[in-house]
Amino acid sequence: QQQVKQSPQSLIVQKGGISIINCAYENTAFDYFPWYQQFPGKGPALLIAIRPDVSEKKEGRFTISFNKSAKQFSLHIMDSQPGDSATYFCAASYQGAQKLVFGQGTRLTINP
Amino acid sequence: DAGVTQSPTHLIKTRGQHVTLRCSPISGHKSVSWYQQVLGQGPQFIFQYYEKEERGRGNFPDRFSARQFPNYSSELNVNALLLGDSALYLCASSPDRVTGYTFGSGTRLTVV
Numbered sequence: 001q002q003q004v005k006q007s008p009q010s011l012i013v014q015k016g017g018i019s020i021i022n023c024a025y026e027n028t029a030f031d032y033f034p035w036y037q038q039f040p041g042k043g044p045a046l047l048i049a050i051r052p053d054v055s056e057k058k059e060g061r062f063t064i065s066f067n068k069s070a071k072q073f074s075l076h077i078m079d080s081q082p083g084d085s086a087t088y089f090c091a092a093s094y095q096g097a098q099k100l101v102f103g104q105g106t107r108l109t110i111n112p
Numbered sequence: 113d114a115g116v117t118q119s120p121t122h123l124i125k126t127r128g129q130h131v132t133l134r135c136s137p138i139s140g141h142k143s144v145s146w147y148q149q150v151l152g153q154g155p156q157f158i159f160q161y162y163e164k165e166e167r168g169r170g171n172f173p174d175r176f177s178a179r180q181f182p183n184y185s186s187e188l189n190v191n192a193l194l195l196g197d198s199a200l201y202l203c204a205s206s207p208d209r210v211t212g213y214t215f216g217s218g219t220r221l222t223v224v
Binding site: 006036041042043044045046089091098099100101102103104105 | 116145147152153154155156157160162167168170202204212213214215216217218
């Protein structure tokens with residue numbers, strides 16, 4: 001119940017296209033869903049996060065879509081750029097928990 | 113402002129040895145967490161400390177221990193190292209609870 005399942009494992013998108021990464025969870029107590037971006041040799045950096053009281057959150061080219069009934073959430077990267085090439089992790093947590101539960105990661109490659 | 117700083121950046125140890133990893137949180141952040149990231153996987157929660165007390169522990173053996181000092185810096189200790197302990201060890205800090213964690217660049221531990 002603590003798992004967060006992420007797909008796909010890897011994704012190749014052309015420059016200017018839309019990158020979509022999906023995550024699913026089981027624990028209905030989760031109330032915080034962040035996405036992290038990680039470059040080689042660096043730690044994860046928070047991109048954007050959402051709470052289940054909204055269905056969508058947009059920050060620049062990054063959008064989280066959240067489906068509470070399906071227990072799924074996704075990251076959309078619009079107008080994908082080569083600089084977006086990185087590994088992306090979804091995560092989840094709940095109030096009172098002391099940890100983030102991460103998905104397995106998606107390696108995104110944007111071809112110029 | 114300095115981010116989360118971790119030392120050393122890289123470390124090679126022999127099986128059976130012990131290791132101490134260090135973390136300095138962002139100034140003003142009282143919560144420090146440790147995560148283990150095995151190559152190709154998402155980070156796994158090890159410990160959280162808040163106000164110098166352990167507030168959470170992940171599913172790791174007793175060979176793993178940590179502590180937080182009065183200046184909120186933290187150490188992660190691993191005894192009797194195994195080959196499987198080879199990983200990137202990440203420290204993350206937050207001003208209070210789990211949301212908004214900032215990660216350091218990690219310590220790459222290789223056990224040979």
